[in-house]
Amino acid sequence: MNEQQKALRKIRGIQFAIWELRIFLDTHPNDCNALKRLQAYETQLESAVSQYEEAYGPLNEDSATANRWAWVQEPWPWEMQKEEEES
């Protein structure tokens, strides 16, 4: 796993926790502990995403750190990178 993949793995982990808490809060909107945990993960995500985007290009089309040229570049999410094909 290269540095970029490690950084993306970290972001995915935080986003997964955020998503689980969000759908939990849909059916438990008054759960203060879940809301606190959600807010903590959201803070972590913000810095992880901006660090990633500065180094490797945009994840979100509307990120402040995104640029149009980088958005168009490969790989797209369903594609494998060259070194992965060979490994």
Add this chain to the structure above:
Amino acid sequence: MWSYQKKLQYPIHIHTPDARMAKLIIDQYGGPHGELGASLRYISQRYSMPWPELKAILTDIGTEELAHLEMISAIVYQLTRNLTPEQIREAGFDAYFMDHTTGIYPADASGVPFSAQTFASTGDPLADLHEDLAAEQKARLTYDNILRFAKDPDVRDPIKFLREREIVHYQRFGEALRIATDHLDSKNFYALNPAFDKWKRRPAGDKKA
């Protein structure tokens, strides 16, 4: 509206193409228990849900299903890379290949194209929520059946993730059903359709049945 994130919800890196598995897994793209039907079902049903928590859960789970649709298509795409016509014929992928080559098309494992007949949007909150609970179980069993045939850990790993999401969604829809019935007449949940018939909402804070 929706916005796109340039990544998959869960990573997919399949090193060994296998068109035979692709032919089975496409079922969760365009088949009767697949992610396309799941997403359309929830996103269509939310308009007739009278309660805000239920509008939220249908919107969010319907959105997550789109991310799963993308994962399934990425699996099929990676399983059908770099194949020769001989390999395609041997794998039984040749019938699909005739109309679609190695493009992604929503069909079930036997080639029947996606149909909206595979899901319901009834305009009745209780009927819709029971449909949703059943839909999550049908998707779960299809992933169980895929896992009976998939041997490659590169394929099994994301399929197991998707299978687990069906179980989490089932749990959330169970809670949604409870929220719905808590708003209804506890002596007769079926006295009226709260999305259609005129009815008096119980005032906030009134705990009486």
